[in-house]
Amino acid sequence: MMESLVVLKTGGHLIDNPPALEAVLRDFAAWQGPRILVHGGGKIADKLMEKLGIVPKMVEGRRITDRETLDIVAMVYAGLINKNIVASLQSHACNAIGLTGADGNVIPAGKRPVKDVDYGFVGDVDPGCISADMLGNLVKIGLVPVMAPLTHDGAGSLLNTNADTIASSVAIALAKIFRVQLVFCFEKKGVLRDPDDDHSVIDFLDEPLFRQYKDEGVITAGMIPKLDNAFAALHSGVSEVRICSPDGLKAGQLGGTRIAGAQDPTAQ
Amino acid sequence: MMESLVVLKTGGHLIDNPPALEAVLRDFAAWQGPRILVHGGGKIADKLMEKLGIVPKMVEGRRITDRETLDIVAMVYAGLINKNIVASLQSHACNAIGLTGADGNVIPAGKRPVKDVDYGFVGDVDPGCISADMLGNLVKIGLVPVMAPLTHDGAGSLLNTNADTIASSVAIALAKIFRVQLVFCFEKKGVLRDPDDDHSVIDFLDEPLFRQYKDEGVITAGMIPKLDNAFAALHSGVSEVRICSPDGLKAGQLGGTRIAGAQDPTAQ
Numbered sequence: 032m033m034e035s036l037v038v039l040k041t042g043g044h045l046i047d048n049p050p051a052l053e054a055v056l057r058d059f060a061a062w063q064g065p066r067i068l069v070h071g072g073g074k075i076a077d078k079l080m081e082k083l084g085i086v087p088k089m090v091e092g093r094r095i096t097d098r099e100t101l102d103i104v105a106m107v108y109a110g111l112i113n114k115n116i117v118a119s120l121q122s123h124a125c126n127a128i129g130l131t132g133a134d135g136n137v138i139p140a141g142k143r144p145v146k147d148v149d150y151g152f153v154g155d156v157d158p159g160c161i162s163a164d165m166l167g168n169l170v171k172i173g174l175v176p177v178m179a180p181l182t183h184d185g186a187g188s189l190l191n192t193n194a195d196t197i198a199s200s201v202a203i204a205l206a207k208i209f210r211v212q213l214v215f216c217f218e219k220k221g222v223l224r225d226p227d228d229d230h231s232v233i234d235f236l237d238e239p240l241f242r243q244y245k246d247e248g249v250i251t252a253g254m255i256p257k258l259d260n261a262f263a264a265l266h267s268g269v270s271e272v273r274i275c276s277p278d279g280l281k282a283g284q285l286g287g288t289r290i291a292g293a294q295d296p297t298a299q
Numbered sequence: 300m301m302e303s304l305v306v307l308k309t310g311g312h313l314i315d316n317p318p319a320l321e322a323v324l325r326d327f328a329a330w331q332g333p334r335i336l337v338h339g340g341g342k343i344a345d346k347l348m349e350k351l352g353i354v355p356k357m358v359e360g361r362r363i364t365d366r367e368t369l370d371i372v373a374m375v376y377a378g379l380i381n382k383n384i385v386a387s388l389q390s391h392a393c394n395a396i397g398l399t400g401a402d403g404n405v406i407p408a409g410k411r412p413v414k415d416v417d418y419g420f421v422g423d424v425d426p427g428c429i430s431a432d433m434l435g436n437l438v439k440i441g442l443v444p445v446m447a448p449l450t451h452d453g454a455g456s457l458l459n460t461n462a463d464t465i466a467s468s469v470a471i472a473l474a475k476i477f478r479v480q481l482v483f484c485f486e487k488k489g490v491l492r493d494p495d496d497d498h499s500v501i502d503f504l505d506e507p508l509f510r511q512y513k514d515e516g517v518i519t520a521g522m523i524p525k526l527d528n529a530f531a532a533l534h535s536g537v538s539e540v541r542i543c544s545p546d547g548l549k550a551g552q553l554g555g556t557r558i559a560g561a562q563d564p565t566a567q
Contacts, residue, residue: 083350102379109397110378111370114449114457118401122455128402129377133386135396135442168440172433174403181382187390189382 036065036170036209039280040198042217046073046112051277055216056116058280060123065170065209067201068127069178070116071194076100076107088151096151096191104191105181113179120175128174132156132182133189135165138197140182140190154182154190156197158267161204195257199264206268213264214273214285215257221274221287222258224249236290238262258290265292304333304438304477307548308466310485314341314380319545323484324384326548328391333438333477335469336395337446338384339462344368344375356419364419364459372459373449381447388443396442400424400450401457403433406465408450408458422450422458424465426535429472463525467532474536481532482541482553483525489542489555490526492517504558506530526558533560 039059045052059068080087080103088095096104113129120127132138132154138161140154169176178201180194195215202213221232224244233244241258244250250258261272273279275287307327313320327336348355348371356363364372381397388395400406400422406429408422437444446469448462463483470481489500492512501512509526512518518526529540541547543555 105382106374106378108378109382110374110376114373114377114399114401117399118451118457119455121401121404121451122453126404128398130396131382131385133382133389133395133397136389136394165440172436172440183386183389185390187387189386 033208033210034065035212036067036205037062037212037214038067038069038198038202038205039214039216040069040194041071042194042215043071043073044218045216045277046071046075052116053119055277055280056119057123058277060120060125067166067170067176067178067205068116068120069194069198069201070108070112070180072104072108072112072180075111076104079103079107090148093148093150095149096153098152101152101189101191105189108179109181109189113177116177120177125175126173127177128169129177129179131179131189132192132197135162135169136183136185137162137165137176137178138182138192138200139185140192142184142188142190152188152190154184154192156182156192156200158200158203161200163204163207166201166205167208195260199260199269202264202269203267206270211269212271212273213261213269214275214280215261216275216277216280218276219274220276220278222250222254222290226251226253232286233288236288237292261290262292265290301476301478302333303480304335304473305330305480305482306335306337306466306470306473307482307484308337308462309339310483311339311341311462312486313484313545314339314343320384321387323545323548324387325391326545328388328393335434335438335444335446335473336384336388337462337466337469338376338380338448340372340376340380340448343379344372347371347375358416361416361418363417364421366420369420369457369459373457376447377449377457381445384445388445393443394441395445396437397445397447399447399457400460400465403430403437404451404453405430405433405444405446406450406460406468407453408460410452410456410458420456420458422452422460424450424460424468426468426471429468431472431475434469434473435476463528467528467537470532470537471535474538479537480539480541481529481537482543482548483529484543484545484548486544487542488544488546490518490522494519494521500554501556504556505560529558530560533558 117127117129182192224231272290279286385395385397411421450460492499540558547554
């Protein structure tokens with residue numbers, strides 16, 4: 032029987048709301064056992080760029096990470112946000128260690144190839160290249176990795192990388208050595224039947240139910256990419272995915288929407 | 300026989316000179332065996348504060364780390380500088396991991412008590428409180444710690460901390476489990492008989508020689524605090540201290556000035 036490990040992703044809106052983030056960190060610190068936190072970047076980098084008079088480079092409505100922007104996100108994501116999360120977790124007796132993908136070479140990535148658009152210093156991650164053994168070793172010596180949304184190219188450069196991608200890739204990579212539960216914590220209480228009604232949480236989803244709800248128009252466009260990613264993680268060895276709000280993280284039982292693969296013996 | 304470990308401190312002027320820093324990192328990466336890099340902050344934080352219109356707070360000529368300044372040094376030291384050093388070392392096949400004192404709780408510190416001056420978020424380190432075992436565990440799983448000049452108070456706040464202090468405190472703490480060599484790499488080729496003559500390096504110093512050179516006026520005021528620290532480290536279990544320039548780091552034999560305690564059997 033494999034040991035269990037939780038990968039918790041906290042979204043950008045929480046990073047921008049210090050009391051809400053602190054509540055998530057307090058709950059996360061109180062959990063026991065192997066666990067990894069992945070955090071997004073929030074709006075702090077945008078605000079710093081604005082203060083410095085740096086105009087974001089956009090191509091076809093998408094953000095480009097040029098050298099100047101990369102330096103900003105390295106400062107904000109790996110310095111300010113990551114280290115303050117680590118210091119906060121330490122104050123709650125959780126032995127956190129802050130990492131980018133460069134640290135311990137845990138996430139080597141490929142700079143996104145230039146096709147129609149050159150996204151600049153943006154990294155694409157192959158879960159097969161993640162150093163699951165090194166992450167596992169850190170966990171085994173009692174540490175709780177806290178991952179910033181940055182990877183590296185192995186040639187000396189950091190790369191800006193989507194935090195959801197890091198969370199699901201790390202979860203997939205660690206599924207070789209742990210029974211992995213992947214939790215996305217965001218502003219909604221879970222996958223909702225009615226986006227305007229926080230009490231309409233769908234407790235459980237598997238692929239037949241997901242197809243049914245999509246056909247019925249119950250699950251709307253915004254959630255579909257998230258759920259496609261969730262099922263992709265389940266197909267790659269992750270045992271369970273959960274989507275919930277900070278309220279769903281309280282000790283004991285995780286709340287929100289539980290998403291399980293076809294093989295899950297506890298599927299309803 | 301204890302295993303050997305080197306603690307290398309690189310000074311601020313190297314941080315501000317990317318080609319010089321890169322040369323140091325290339326040499327450091329080529330070394331074998333347990334080793335730790337401690338880096339200073341350089342002038343990048345000052346430049347960022349200037350760009351943001353933040354006026355440094357000074358009291359009696361000394362810098363105060365207020366909340367705003369702490370955020371800047373967290374970004375620059377732990378984000379920009381630390382992670383770019385880690386990415387560079389990784390490109391030279393050195394499995395670096397960037398740390399502040401908060402990561403893995405490796406350096407808990409005390410916020411400097413307010414006496415005549417309130418220095419703000421500045422940490423004082425007691426080598427006895429350093430988690431030598433955790434640093435040792437990281438080294439044992441094949442990692443090379445790269446330490447930014449930040450510690451934490453255990454109550455959720457980072458603290459700005461002098462990099463020389465971190466280097467000597469880490470060296471002292473690790474002397475319980477390794478035979479530690481502490482190397483300060485700075486702009487001069489070593490301790491000089493004549494500050495204006497780079498060829499006047501004093502190859503070896505022990506305490507009787509240090510006293511003699513001080514009495515003769517050969518060693519001048521600027522070097523005395525550095526050497527007092529060096530001898531304090533030697534009194535606390537560090538086996539050897541070396542002061543050298545980047546030229547003194549080439550593989551094989553370290554250059555510069557070798558400083559040894561009274562117990563050193565190889566003392567001349």
